[in-house]
Every structure is written in structure tokens, then in C-alpha cells.
Amino acid sequence: MNNPMAVPYWRLSGFYFFYFAALGCYIPYWGLYLKDSGLTSQEIGELSAWLVATKIISPNLGGWLADHTGKGIRIIRLTSFFAALLFCGFVFTHHYFWFAVTTIAFSFFWNAVLPQFEAATLFHLRNNSHRYSQIRLWGSIGFILTVIGTGWLLDKHPIKLLPFAIITLLIFNWWVSLITPDAKKNSSKPIILSIGSILKKPEVIAFFTVNIFIQIAHSPYYVFYSIYLKNHHYSATLTGLLWALGVFAEIILFIYMKHILKYFSLRTILLLSILLSSGRWLIVGWYPDFLSLLIVAQILHAASFGGTHIVAIHLVHLYFGEQHQGKGQALYSSLSFGLGGVIGSLYSGYFWQLLGSKMVFSLAAGICIIAFVITYVWTGRENKKNFAVLG
Numbered sequence: 196m197n198n199p200m201a202v203p204y205w206r207l208s209g210f211y212f213f214y215f216a217a218l219g220c221y222i223p224y225w226g227l228y229l230k231d232s233g234l235t236s237q238e239i240g241e242l243s244a245w246l247v248a249t250k251i252i253s254p255n256l257g258g259w260l261a262d263h264t265g266k267g268i269r270i271i272r273l274t275s276f277f278a279a280l281l282f283c284g285f286v287f288t289h290h291y292f293w294f295a296v297t298t299i300a301f302s303f304f305w306n307a308v309l310p311q312f313e314a315a316t317l318f319h320l321r322n323n324s325h326r327y328s329q330i331r332l333w334g335s336i337g338f339i340l341t342v343i344g345t346g347w348l349l350d351k352h353p354i355k356l357l358p359f360a361i362i363t364l365l366i367f368n369w370w371v372s373l374i375t376p377d378a379k380k381n382s383s384k385p386i387i388l389s390i391g392s393i394l395k396k397p398e399v400i401a402f403f404t405v406n407i408f409i410q411i412a413h414s415p416y417y418v419f420y421s422i423y424l425k426n427h428h429y430s431a432t433l434t435g436l437l438w439a440l441g442v443f444a445e446i447i448l449f450i451y452m453k454h455i456l457k458y459f460s461l462r463t464i465l466l467l468s469i470l471l472s473s474g475r476w477l478i479v480g481w482y483p484d485f486l487s488l489l490i491v492a493q494i495l496h497a498a499s500f501g502g503t504h505i506v507a508i509h510l511v512h513l514y515f516g517e518q519h520q521g522k523g524q525a526l527y528s529s530l531s532f533g534l535g536g537v538i539g540s541l542y543s544g545y546f547w548q549l550l551g552s553k554m555v556f557s558l559a560a561g562i563c564i565i566a567f568v569i570t571y572v573w574t575g576r577e578n579k580k581n582f583a584v585l586g
Contacts, residue, residue, distance in 0.1 A: 203376055207319060209333070210372060211331055212333045212337035212371075214309060217365050220360050226421055231355075236419075237544050240547065244540040245302070247533055247540060248299075255522070261521040272373060282358070284301070306533070310525045311525070327505070328450070332445075332450060339446070348360070402514070407534055410535030410539060411539040411562050412563050412566070414538075415543035420438075427484060452501075461510065467498065469570060471502075473561075480557050539559075543555050
């Protein structure tokens with residue numbers, strides 16, 4: 196398993212491709228679909244909160260099952276199947292109550308998928324974890340292709356076609372999971388620490404706290420960015436191109452991250468990424484009518500998501516080890532994207548009309564500053580080996 200050639204590169208990459216291709220249809224345009232269906236900004240924020248709220252439960256349940264049964268890939272296949280099946284319910288949904296029910300049902304299974312696949316990917320890579328970004332970048336490529344294609348499609352056709360496009364991509368995602376082999380953890384290694392002991396460590400508490408703040412700050416972007424651009428008279432095609440630009444910048448970072456990690460510590464990458472995130476949200480909030488500045492803000496997605504996420508994946512791998520890797524990835528997903536996403540979706544939904552978009556994005560920038568301070572203190576005190584240069 197230590198032979199890099201033994202890694203099923205294209206099947207792992209294919210799963211990421213279709214998973215994030217589905218997100219490329221969903222995240223930028225679902226708010227527009229809900230608005231077209233007659234929902235208010237508050238209701239859209241609440242539905243976004245329900246979508247990520249299930250991340251608090253379902254990834255942990257999936258992680259516990261994967262670590263205790265050793266059948267992680269089977270769990271991925273089942274959850275991918277039910278996610279595709281339940282999303283079909285949106286085709287027949289026309290009222291807020293049923294939007295909420297379908298969102299909860301679909302997202303419960305959908306949110307259990309990715310953390311376990313992250314764990315499976317790291318099990319396949321073993322001592323080659325620095326190759327993670329080379330596989331994960333295919334997810335970003337899938338996102339770019341669909342975000343541009345969907346923008347073009349919606350400029351020419353009714354937005355009612357959106358659920359059908361997403362369903363198709365979810366089915367392909369499930370299909371790739373069927374041909375992806377499982378990866379077994381090394382059961383000969385003794386379990387040194389219990390999961391409870393790991394979670395009590397100050398550095399682990401700080402790690403999760405920082406990532407919760409990072410996701411709270413991202414939520415206004417995920418929930419309202421497309422609506423925000425439409426209000427400032429940007430077309431769906433240009434909106435899609437801006438989304439794609441952000442992910443393209445992320446791809447460039449993924450391509451070169453293996454080399455960056457040889458020269459810069461995880462601490463440096465994380466601190467710089469959070470600081471640039473704060474600047475990004477200030478640009479988005481204060482200069483929406485300046486396309487050139489929005490382009491700069493989208494390029495900073497490489498830092499605000501790409502840099503912070505890669506550091507997080509490495510730290511989860513380091514903190515939780517092989518025996519608790521499934522639970523560790525699940526906790527990272529449920530606490531950051533789940534709890535952080537819920538708080539961020541609710542505050543952005545409730546404050547969007549009350550305080551205005553400029554103040555909502557300014558709050559996001561301030562939240563990043565808090566995360567920066569916590570990171571600076573935590574990584575200064577933490578054992579240096581956890582933040583050393585990985586090369």
C-alpha cells in the first residue's frame with residue numbers, strides 16, 4: 196500500500212469530480228431556485244441552515260459505523276444512493292414545509308458521504324498523504340465545469356431544470372462509489388489514545404473552534420452570493436464565471452501545495468489564509484459594483500477555502516491517527532461545516548434584510564480576525580512538530 200502506483204487515483208479523483216460537480220450546480224444556484232419558487236431571504240437562510248445542520252449528526256454516525264465495522268466504502272455507497280434518490284423529491288416540492296422536509300432527508304445522507312471518502316482517500320494514500328491535493332483538485336475541476344455550464348444553461352432555459360441536472364450528477368457520483376475499492380486501515384497498530392482523550396486536548400479544541408469560525412464567515416457567500424450578484428445586475432453566466440474563478444484559484448493551490456508544504460509550515464499557511472479571508476469578505480461586501488475587485492476576491496478563495504481546508508485535513512490525519520480517522524474526519528465536517536454552517540446560515544439569513552449585505556460581509560471579516568488570533572495563540576503554544584514543514 197505504500198507504493199503510490201497502488202492508489203486507485205482515477206476512481207478516487209472521479210468521486211471527487213462528480214461530488215463537487217453536483218455542488219457546482221447546487222451551491223451557486225439553489226438560492227436563486229428557492230427565490231424563484233417564492234421563498235423569502237429568511238426562509239432561504241433557514242433552509243441552508245437545515246442543510247448543514249444534519250452535518251452535526253450524520254457524519255458522526257457514518258464515522259462511528261465506518262470505524263467500528265471497517266466497511267467505510269459500503270457506507271459511502273449507501274449514503275450516495277439515498278442522497279440521489281431523496282433529492283428527486285425536490286421535483287415535486289412547491290411549499291416551504293416540504294422544501295424543509297426534503298432538504299433534511301436528502302442532506303442527512305449527503306452530508307455523511309464526503310467525510311468518509313476523505314478518510315478512505317487518506318487510507319489509500321497511507322504515507323503519501325501529501326498527494327491528497329492532487330486527487331482533491333479533480334473535485335474543483337468538476338465544480339468549475341458545472342458552475343460555468345449551469346450559469347450558461349440558466350441564461351437560456353428556465354431555472355426549473357436545475358433539480359434534474361443535480362439529480363443526474365448525484366447518480367454519477369453514486370456510480371463511481373460502486374467501482375471504488377475499499378482501503379483497510381492497519382489493524383496491527385495499537386490504539387494509543389481513546390477518542391475522548393484526543394478531544395480533550397487544548398490544541399484539538401482550538402483547531403475545531405478556528406474551523407467553526409472560518410465556516411461561519413463563509414456562510415453568507417455560500418447562501419447569498421449569487422442573489423447578491425443578481426441584485427447588482429450580474430448575469431447568471433458572469434455569476435458562474437466568478438464562482439468558477441474562485442475554484443480555479445483553489446485548483447492552482449492544490450496543484451502546487453505539495454511543493455509549498457516543502458517550504459512553508461502548516462502554521463504559516465493557516466495564518467496567511469485566514470488573514471486573506473478577512474480581506475476577501477471586506478472586498479465582497481464593500482465593492483460589489485467593481486468587477487475587477489470581485490475578481491481579486493474570488494482569487495482569494497484559494498486561501499479562504501483551499502489553504503484552510505488542506506491544513507485541516509493534514510491536522511485531522513495527525514491528531515486522530517488511523518484508528519480514529521473516520522471519526523476525526525466526521526467531527527471536522529460536523530463541527531466546522533455543520534455547526535459553523537448552521538450559525539452562519541442563520542445569522543446571514545436573518546441579518547441580510549435587517550443590517551444589509553455590506554454589514555453581513557463585514558461581520559464575516561471580523562469573525563476571521565477572531566479565528567486569526569486564536570490560531571496565532573494556539574499554534575504558538577502547540578507542539579512544533581504538528582506545524583513543521585511537511586517536505
